[in-house]
Amino acid sequence: xxxxxxxxxxxxxxxGAVSVEIKVSNGKVEYVxxxxxxxxxxxxxxxxxxxxxxxxxxxxxICGTCSNAHILCAIEACEHALEIQPSEQTxxxxxLTSYGLMIRDHALHLYLFVMPDVYGKDNFLDFDENKPEExxxxxxxxxxxxxxxxxxxxxxxxSVHALHPTIGGFLHFPEKEGIGxxxxxxxxxxxxxxxxxxxxEELPWRFDRKTNYMALxxxxxxxxxxxxxxxxxxxxxxxxxxxxxxxIVLPYSQASAYKHEQESYMVGALARINVAKDLLHPHTKESxxxxxxxxxxxxxxxxxxxxxxxxxxxxxxxTEILSGREFTPEPVITxxxxxxxxxxxxxxxxxxxxxxVELGSDGIVKGGEVIVPTGQNQVNMEEDIARLVEESLSTxxxxxxxxxxxxxxxxxxxxxxxxAHFLKVKWE
Amino acid sequence: xxxxxKKLKIGWFSxxxxxxxxxxFTELMNEHWQEWKKMFDFRHVRVLKSKNIMDEFDIAxxxxxxxxxxxxxQLKEIRQKSKKLxxxxxxxxxxxxAGQRNFFDEKQKEEIEALIARFAALxxxxxxxxxxxxxxxxxxxxxxPNIFLKVxxxxxxxxxx
Numbered sequence: 161x162x163x164x165x166x167x168x169x170x171x172x173x174x175x176g177a178v179s180v181e182i183k184v185s186n187g188k189v190e191y192v193x194x195x196x197x198x199x200x201x202x203x204x205x206x207x208x209x210x211x212x213x214x215x216x217x218x219x220x221x222i223c224g225t226c227s228n229a230h231i232l233c234a235i236e237a238c239e240h241a242l243e244i245q246p247s248e249q250t251x252x253x254x255x256l257t258s259y260g261l262m263i264r265d266h267a268l269h270l271y272l273f274v275m276p277d278v279y280g281k282d283n284f285l286d287f288d289e290n291k292p293e294e295x296x297x298x299x300x301x302x303x304x305x306x307x308x309x310x311x312x313x314x315x316x317x318x319s320v321h322a323l324h325p326t327i328g329g330f331l332h333f334p335e336k337e338g339i340g341x342x343x344x345x346x347x348x349x350x351x352x353x354x355x356x357x358x359x360x361e362e363l364p365w366r367f368d369r370k371t372n373y374m375a376l377x378x379x380x381x382x383x384x385x386x387x388x389x390x391x392x393x394x395x396x397x398x399x400x401x402x403x404x405x406x407x408i409v410l411p412y413s414q415a416s417a418y419k420h421e422q423e424s425y426m427v428g429a430l431a432r433i434n435v436a437k438d439l440l441h442p443h444t445k446e447s448x449x450x451x452x453x454x455x456x457x458x459x460x461x462x463x464x465x466x467x468x469x470x471x472x473x474x475x476x477x478x479t480e481i482l483s484g485r486e487f488t489p490e491p492v493i494t495x496x497x498x499x500x501x502x503x504x505x506x507x508x509x510x511x512x513x514x515x516x517v518e519l520g521s522d523g524i525v526k527g528g529e530v531i532v533p534t535g536q537n538q539v540n541m542e543e544d545i546a547r548l549v550e551e552s553l554s555t556x557x558x559x560x561x562x563x564x565x566x567x568x569x570x571x572x573x574x575x576x577x578x579x580a581h582f583l584k585v586k587w588e
Numbered sequence: 589x590x591x592x593x594k595k596l597k598i599g600w601f602s603x604x605x606x607x608x609x610x611x612x613f614t615e616l617m618n619e620h621w622q623e624w625k626k627m628f629d630f631r632h633v634r635v636l637k638s639k640n641i642m643d644e645f646d647i648a649x650x651x652x653x654x655x656x657x658x659x660x661x662q663l664k665e666i667r668q669k670s671k672k673l674x675x676x677x678x679x680x681x682x683x684x685x686a687g688q689r690n691f692f693d694e695k696q697k698e699e700i701e702a703l704i705a706r707f708a709a710l711x712x713x714x715x716x717x718x719x720x721x722x723x724x725x726x727x728x729x730x731x732x733p734n735i736f737l738k739v740x741x742x743x744x745x746x747x748x749x
Contacts, residue, residue, distance in 0.1 A: 172638040176607060199604050199655040199709045205696050206688045221685050224608025224730060268614055272636065283637035285625050298621070306618035319615060320608045320730045414707065566638070577607050 162187045173273040176576025189546040196415035196576045207528040220321045223577040228261045228322045229508035237515040238327045241502025242495040250329045257316040258383045259474035263308030265509040266467040271301035300352035307345040314338045328493035346479045353472045360465035361451040368458045373431035376507050381439040383507035398505040415579035417538035424539035427511025429466035441476040460571045497523030532578040595629040599645040603652030604686040608730035609677035645670040653679040653686035654714040667720040675716040678729035687713030
């Protein structure tokens, strides 16, 4: 096969609406267009003129599955603009919010989106309850998701568009009874998470590419603060992160892409485990020893394994935080508005998330910017798809190539709801 | 096969939104998946499967606001193929927040003008009921899970009777 025109409309089992267009002539890929296809909702424009208190809940609406990551990132940006230093308890509640999100979001991706490809099925719900292995997977999936959902609801009020986290603290605090139940649920799913790690540790899928892996690295593998580090050895402060990225306008997509120092790079679970696996919870390091020995890895399919390991870390660290202390009501810290720019950088499930808030002295937001993980992985994804297609042309049918492309894209776990809906692009 | 035929055919479609109600739907599955697996034929649900079938639905759930003529045409086709159509979540029910540009001031409208034109988006974002007849609504941002379950149970009872 020397020529190929392949369009995958509305790719299934990813978050959001995406199409892929590929053109091949004379055995060479002319282009790969990974296109966000839903229409923009203009969130960064909508920030203008809003009071700062409204910003976290507004930006949460960029994305359903990542909403709590957007809330935490926006809160950090707003607190930096207002010079608010959150309390130690607030930070622990934010870690727990983040852990609830990681557990339920990674489990959604690994079981509902990826597992059907592993087992040669179309739909996770088609798994057969009468076969012991598939029966176990069905129950594991929904038990893990439910535990993450319970933790999110207990700490943050909801697992989607959380109600309790706010600028300066929390509006509600978890009670003893709920904490006990959360610990019980988290302990109960540990064996299921270990089974999940084993599946992705033993999975023989490979697609290697050398790239620069970037992630926010803190003292504890907690997704929320620290400095951005790369596998090339760079260290970047949160406030300088944006100046290290170059935006690329994609005329065919409702999203845009980013490069770092003119090169493509990757963010997400694989990047985090590659640059910071030593910071994982000690119990995770012990229980996932053989899986962790695989990292650093250049195999994109190990992003799935890295996500499974992050579920275990989230379970372990959340259990430790919840077991170690009581949470007492604290007043929300407030500060008067001032003319300032606030930057928030956190690790969302799919990678490094950046929010900027430009605040006026009247407390009204003048503008802002949002950079999501999927925009940062876009160039890598398109380059990988091109190489995969070129390598498969002589050996695989069009249908097989399409399946391999879908598998590869799912390994990146793109979130198109995030990528499509906020960009403020100036057309030349 | 006979059992498969008795299952209610379900479609779940997302237009302009954050897909937060889809996530609530997948979270409700944590408690209801065994019951739903027996009861429903998930015929066109992009979050669950690749081989989606667009023939006919007992219940079509619509998430998101309508932001283009293309979306309006797709929605009309779904309506025509569905016995019951349910709008889920604030964007579908009220057109917001996906339709926040409807309320932009002149300066903000000017900023986005070129993009609206470039991608042939509608000048005004529409809620689902402005395009087709809606049989039931599940409000909330994201949709309220309890109202969703109530609506589903009522429609199942009606369709099975």
